Amino acid sequence: MKKFIIILFSFSLLLAYKVETKKWTTKDTFYGFLKKNSLPVSIYYNLPSQIKRKVKRIPVGETIFLLKNNNILKQALIPIDSKNQIQIINENGKYITKIVPIMYDTRKRYTEININNNLNYDIYNSTHSRTLTSKLIDIFNDKVNFRAIPKNTKIKILYEEKLRYGKIKDIKIIYASIKSKYYTYNAFLNPYDGRYYDEKARSLKGMFLPAPLKYKRISSKFGMRYHPILHKWRMHDGIDYVNRIGTPIHSVADGKIIYKGWIKGYGKTVKIKHKNGYITIYAHLKSWPRGIYNGKWVKQGQIIGYLGNTGLSTGPHLHFGVMKNGRWINPVKIKNSAKITLWGKKRKQFLSYINSLQKEYNIALK
Ligand SMILES: [Zn+2]
Structure with missing residues (x-):
């Protein structure tokens, strides 16, 4: 960014170019911005769909840069998310659009x-x-x-x-x-x-988060229960967490998605396979976020779905189950198991990094 400003300013001295900054407001739209600055709306239509989605949600309050010559827009820089900005360059009436990183x-x-x-x-x-x-x-x-x-x-x-x-x-x-x-x-x-x-x-x-979501209460624990819909005694092989529809559901550990789809009774479901023979299951989901599919590796804490009421369900809740070596286990039992410790090359790398950090900032650990 600094480089860009320096270039802009040296231009402005040489050619009497003018730099304007402007705050993006709730009233601004990307389309409206193009119109207002007499830019062709084809700039918008030619954007890849993924960028198109982003320019519809430019964060309010962001600073945008405009470089003008005799009131004709020569360049614009508009942030589209926390990492990238869209750059529009007017080269004698030919317009070039680029996505460039924001410098912090x-x-x-x-x-x-x-x-x-x-x-x-x-x-x-x-x-x-x-x-x-x-x-x-x-x-x-x-x-x-x-x-x-x-x-x-x-x-x-x-x-x-x-x-x-x-x-x-x-x-x-x-x-x-x-x-x-x-x-x-x-x-x-x-x-x-x-x-x-x-x-x-x-x-x-x-290795596991204590729970896959922020919840209001637990409506059903792991164990035998009288099923509210089937009216039979049945094993409840998970925990039911109650919260509002749409509450984000997080994977409790790193792992690989081995199932995403509809399961009879469970409704919309995600199954994730983890280390040491663990599988977790998240059921009755309302929907899945973009980029969640069979075979995808996910990180602990990553959002893998949204709380819903699909399948055999008496109200909005998440059914969360944990399997170890093919058998359902009580999810509360995994809470404090297996911490992750770095070994080998990763351990060496980390220890030498914190060693230099301690020296640099005079950090005493006791
Ligand atoms: Zn359940």
């Missing part, structure tokens, strides 16, 4: 906070960030009970801010530690796989 400035910040009042309040007070607390909780959720943090708990956070025109667009925690009189936990973001590990290369999260 980044800066790292380090802070040490004593939690005296309340986690959210104290972190906000020290960093003025509204998202850091939830990111921190997400990292340590399996280890720390955030509803009962002991007094004088010390928190260290090294984080990276992604900025565009001075506005923070994203925040990423690179290292964090939480230390109370009862425990100390360290978490390093592994740049090679995007997960958090402690100083011994053990993942902070288990």
Whole structure:
């Protein structure tokens, strides 16, 4: 981006070109933008369908750049998502469109906070960030009970801010530690796989998420039950989680989708195969997101469907089942099993990375 601005400005000195910036508002549309600037609407029609979808949802508040000569638009840069922007170039009435990456400035910040009042309040007070607390909780959720943090708990956070025109667009925690009189936990973001590990290369999260969704309540546990539709005693081989239709459903672990489609009774369903002989099943879905298909590899936490009421179902809920070596098991039993530990080359790579990070930022782990 800097390069582009420099080029623009040197142009503007030489040829009296004018640079305008403008904020994208709720009233703006890409089509309207073309019309207003006397650009051919074929620019829109010739876009690939995937980009067409994106220009319909340009985020409000984004800054767009216009380069004009005697009020004729020569170039425009319009962000279409957090990573890319569309560039329109007018070469003597011939229009060229390109998708180019958005350049961000980044800066790292380090802070040490004593939690005296309340986690959210104290972190906000020290960093003025509204998202850091939830990111921190997400990292340590399996280890720390955030509803009962002991007094004088010390928190260290090294984080990276992604900025565009001075506005923070994203925040990423690179290292964090939480230390109370009862425990100390360290978490390093592994740049090679995007997960958090402690100083011994053990993942902070288990192989499985505690649940595949945010839920309001559990309406049926694993075990024998009187079936509400079939009016018979039957084995309920999963857990039923209740929430609103459309609630995102996440894969509880890395794995490969081995079934996506309709199963009698289950309705719209996804089945995922994981390491160590595990299979998870997600049933009664309303729909699936784009890019979810048979054979696709998914990451822990990835959205694989939306809560629904399809198949034999008495109301909106997710039926979640876990199979180990071909037998249904109680999903709550997998909660704290198998942590991921890095071994071999990946371990070496990670340990040498955190070693240099500790030196650079003077991080003491105890
Ligand atoms: Zn069920």
